Amino acid sequence: MAVLTLSWAEFPPPEFTGGCVTIGNFDGVHRGHATLVGTAKRLAQSVNGPTVAVTFDPPPVALLNPAAWKLPLSTLADRTAALLAAGADHVVFLKTEPSLLALSAEAFFEDVLVRQLGAKAVVEGYNFHFGHARGGNTAVLRVMCAAAGIAFEEVQPLLVNGEPVSSSRVRSAVNAGDVATAANLLGRPYAIAGEVVTGAKRGRTIGFPTANLDRVETLLPAVGVYAVRATVGDQTYAAAANIGPNPTFGEDARKVEIHLLDFAGDLYGRTMGVEFVARLRETKPFANVAALVEQLQRDIAATRTALL
Known part of the structure; x- marks a missing residue:
């Protein structure tokens, strides 16, 4: 297991490539995130490659809309540990730079998923967006993956009490002092x-x-x-x-x-x-x-x- 911080234009070691990639902010690494990584683990085994969780440092909102940035639910070290515990073989922190945020959905797919990580499979959640101005979604990603011969799986929301588990729900529970609900959503x-x-x-x-x-x-x-x-x-x-x-x-x-x-x-x-x-x-x-x-x-x- 290894952890790397990279610019989107840098290349990771070979052991990080040729597997299944899942990308997200993963703030708090809640039960929904764990389901995502678990699905990526299964798909990685089918392509005989590593499970790679890709996240961002700092979160994109810190550059795009600093006034909207909020204290995180977990430190980078805790986020890493939770992703590895959920089944990731490697964790990549992409440096959140203006040049990364300027990439279109098509450029992000080609430059990061294909060229940088050599993905053979991709797993994302139902509400995933990527690229400049959130120009890509799972429907777009599915088409891109199919054209590139990359396996793709979309993970549906994990429901707790009839609502999707999300970092926002965890944050609301913590802000209210409802640590029991937060623990139920996080799984810890x-x-x-x-x-x-x-x-x-x-x-x-x-x-x-x-x-x-x-x-x-x-x-x-x-x-x-x-x-x-x-x-x-x-x-x-x-x-x-x-x-x-x-x-x-x-x-x-x-x-x-x-x-x-x-x-x-x-x-x-x-x-x-x-x-x-x-x-x-x-x-x-x-x-x-x-x-x-x-x-x-x-x-x-x-x-x-x-x-x-």
């Missing part, structure tokens, strides 16, 4: 990662020390308190997370604070991954510290129950 818990930095250290004075996360590169769930699993290195801990301000202490800055259950130690400067399992409650102010501590004790009990 929604997760973030960040660096543990120094905070106000107020939590330790009331018996609930927290790890404060900074440099989180992905979308944060809605403000609230969550039952989570926190991973540092090769150790995973049950934990409770607060996303948002500390209104009891008059603070309105949005923070990411993680209280690891049954843990004592120094994590400053370490990278922590956080998987969101359940939303416990809204963030709210308390009349005094004693009332806050009572609620935190209930949160810890609820966290233990949620993570059983």
Whole structure:
């Protein structure tokens, strides 16, 4: 398995070519994406070649309409890992450059799929578009593939609760704090990662020390308190997370604070991954510290129950 970042005019090593290619933004790599890669895996075997997932860095919208760009659901590293776990043999990140975005659908097909990747098969989702101004769709791609002697398969939407699984649905669920729905759409818990930095250290004075996360590169769930699993290195801990301000202490800055259950130690400067399992409650102010501590004790009990 290998990962490459290429300009559309560059050539990958031979082991990346002659297989089945699937192209997309793959933000979050949800269950629909996994179905797409799984179908590509099957078709790759029929042409005796690799399964190659092709995505973009940065996403095209970052250049085409920067105002519409949103924080991603996954980092590039997490996207890569999820695509490989879904069955891709190789992942290619195409550099999103003006020259790439200027390619017509016909030029993209010839220059990227045929010349660069030597595709023998292509698999795409029902709503796939490609080329300048989204000029190509699956109907166009099917005709192009047939003319070039390339196998093509279109994957129909994966439905959950009667609606297609999509990155937009995952994003909506995360924005609403509905991490259970997000996990159902993703096929795994929604997760973030960040660096543990120094905070106000107020939590330790009331018996609930927290790890404060900074440099989180992905979308944060809605403000609230969550039952989570926190991973540092090769150790995973049950934990409770607060996303948002500390209104009891008059603070309105949005923070990411993680209280690891049954843990004592120094994590400053370490990278922590956080998987969101359940939303416990809204963030709210308390009349005094004693009332806050009572609620935190209930949160810890609820966290233990949620993570059983």
